[in-house]
Amino acid sequence: MSTDEIELKALMLASLDGDAAAHRVLLGRLSNRLRAYFKGKLTRIGKAAADAEDLVQEAVLAIHLKRDTYDTHEPLTPWVHAIARYKLIDFLRRTRALRADVPIGEADEVMAHDDREAAESSYDLRRLMDRLSKNMRCAIMAVKLDGLSTAEAARRCGLSESGVKVNVHRGLRTLAALIAQGTAP
Amino acid sequence: MRTDDLVEFLSRNLEPVDRGAILRTFCVAVAAGIAAALGVAFFGLGVRPDFTTTHALIFLALKLAFAIGIVGLAIVYLTRLMRPGGERRISPFLIMAPFLAIVLLAAISLGSAPRTHWDRMIVGDEWLECLLSIPIIAIVPFAASIWAVRKGAPTDLVRAGALAGLIAGGISAIGYALHCTDDSLPFVAVWYGGTIALCTLAGAVLGPRLLRW
Numbered sequence: 001m002s003t004d005e006i007e008l009k010a011l012m013l014a015s016l017d018g019d020a021a022a023h024r025v026l027l028g029r030l031s032n033r034l035r036a037y038f039k040g041k042l043t044r045i046g047k048a049a050a051d052a053e054d055l056v057q058e059a060v061l062a063i064h065l066k067r068d069t070y071d072t073h074e075p076l077t078p079w080v081h082a083i084a085r086y087k088l089i090d091f092l093r094r095t096r097a098l099r100a101d102v103p104i105g106e107a108d109e110v111m112a113h114d115d116r117e118a119a120e121s122s123y124d125l126r127r128l129m130d131r132l133s134k135n136m137r138c139a140i141m142a143v144k145l146d147g148l149s150t151a152e153a154a155r156r157c158g159l160s161e162s163g164v165k166v167n168v169h170r171g172l173r174t175l176a177a178l179i180a181q182g183t184a185p
Numbered sequence: 186m187r188t189d190d191l192v193e194f195l196s197r198n199l200e201p202v203d204r205g206a207i208l209r210t211f212c213v214a215v216a217a218g219i220a221a222a223l224g225v226a227f228f229g230l231g232v233r234p235d236f237t238t239t240h241a242l243i244f245l246a247l248k249l250a251f252a253i254g255i256v257g258l259a260i261v262y263l264t265r266l267m268r269p270g271g272e273r274r275i276s277p278f279l280i281m282a283p284f285l286a287i288v289l290l291a292a293i294s295l296g297s298a299p300r301t302h303w304d305r306m307i308v309g310d311e312w313l314e315c316l317l318s319i320p321i322i323a324i325v326p327f328a329a330s331i332w333a334v335r336k337g338a339p340t341d342l343v344r345a346g347a348l349a350g351l352i353a354g355g356i357s358a359i360g361y362a363l364h365c366t367d368d369s370l371p372f373v374a375v376w377y378g379g380t381i382a383l384c385t386l387a388g389a390v391l392g393p394r395l396l397r398w
Contacts, residue, residue, distance in 0.1 A: 018201030027192040035188075057191050062398075064195045066338040068202045069268045082270030086340040090397070107270075118188050125186045125194070143198045150198070165200065172195075180398070 002077075004111050009076040016067060027060055034059050034084055036113035041088055051091070053121040054179075059087045061176045081107040090180065128175055136171030139164045207337055211264055214333035215256075218326025218353065222360030225322050230364040240368065248362035248373055254283040255355035255381060263330070263348040267337030272344055280351070284378055291374035309367035312376050318364075319357045319380035320387075327353035327388065331395050339396055346392015347385050354384030 008029065014022035038052040038059075062083050070079050085105070129137050135157060142153035143164065153164045226232060235241045258280055265271035295303055309315075330349040339345035358377050367376075 015199065016202045016204065018199055020196045020199040023199050024192055024196035027195060028189070031188050031192060053188065056188055057186065060188065060191060060195070062338070066269070066398075068204065068207055069338045071268055072204065078270045078273065079268070082340045083338070086269065086338075121186050121188065123186045125191070144194050145197075147197050177398075 002108075002111065005075055005077050008111075012067075012070060012076050013072060016070070016072070023064075027064065030063065030080060031056050031060050031118075032114040032116050033111050034080075035118065036115035037084055037110045038088065039115060040113070045092075047092075047095075050119065051095075053119045054123065055087060055091055056118075057121045057123060058091070058176075058179055059084050061172070061179065062087060065172055065176055077111050078107040081105075081110040084110050123179060125175075128178055131178060132171050132174055133167075135159060135163070136167045136174065139167035140171045143168050207267070208264060210336050211260075211267070211333045214329040215260060215326075215352065215356070218329040218356045219359065221325040221329075222322050222356045223363075224360075226360040226363040230318070230361070232363050233366050235366070236363075241366075244368035245362060247370070248365070248377065249359060251283055251287050251373060251377065252355050252358035252362060252381075254286075256352055256359070258283065259348050259352040259355060263334065263345065263352060266341060266345040266348055267334045267339050269338050269340045271339070272341035275344070280348075284382070287370070287374045287378055291371040294370040303371075306369040307371045307375055309369060309372040309376070311365060311367050312372070315361065315365060315367070315372075315376040316380060318361050319354060319377065320384055321357075322360050323350075323353040323357035323384045326356040327384070331391075334396055335398070338398060342393040342396045343389050344392070345396055347389035349392070350388020351381065351385040353388070354381035357381075357384070 008026060011022045011026035011029075015026050034056045035052055038055040039049045042049050042052055042055075063080065066083065070076070129140065132140070138157035139153055139159065142148045142156050143150065148156065150161045150164050153159075154161045157164065157167075159167065233241060233245075236245060262275045262280060265274045295306065298306060327349060330352050331346075334345055334349055358381055362377075367373075
């Protein structure tokens, strides 16, 4: 087992327990690996590497939203690889390329290289947020952008505390769905 | 949007994750599906009138064992398939085991009966009812399983859909078995096995549309 796997899994376990700092480091490190993975795949099948950043963000969002599907008894690398590959195939289908072009590949390849040359993706978070319901938008703005506590957010948005949590979660899921439908930005 | 900003955005005020939630959701869905199928059997179709006789009980137990075997295996596999990469941890062969067992038993039962009885043993009295009932009763359990799988993140949508169809077909057969009075192994193999396979196929076709995330 690689040191990467051990370190990243430890970060994942901490982030599942609600450790925001671990989550930040985990998503940061994974995004560098995902960037290298997607750029490699896209150039190999003759697509523009410029789309890589969109895919990185889609995968990062998916990893965040679906983190409850990670089975902590299993290694992390195959889980990340499965998500990355799924998002790649989904992206290619959306952009009308053939699925047959993507070999299954080994799980390790998703962790093989780092690429820190982050470009901007084509997604505009603020504009995407305009398409959320008022409660979702208010809850996400308060909790995720302005960093308010749940109690403060509840007061600002006129929701209960659990209402804030539900609206943040649903809002993020809706954002991911908007991106995955290919209707973004 | 910059990826660093997205990471920062997602990490702020992070909530801890309830790790058992996904399995609990799945159990609730399966239980709801079973309740629906039993409801149809008890209040819609009606339980077979002779079910206190030994002969009826033996065949009821056989049909239930077949259906429960299918549902049990499918539950184990679908809980794997609803997680990313779960398709690496399933063996399609084991899923076939209950079907192979019933076909084998049916063949033995046909072999030990005179040829003139074969038609009746295979076609039975209620083949059409069975053919229609199992897929129809399967609709609610299918919807419940798809709802639960959508809470997860399957990365092989065809197989996840197929397994949801298999669970639904199996649950439906549990309900239908309580009503069905056709007591022959070839009948169970052909009409139960066939309709459950049909549900599985329907699930495989619908999976990519219903489960995309």
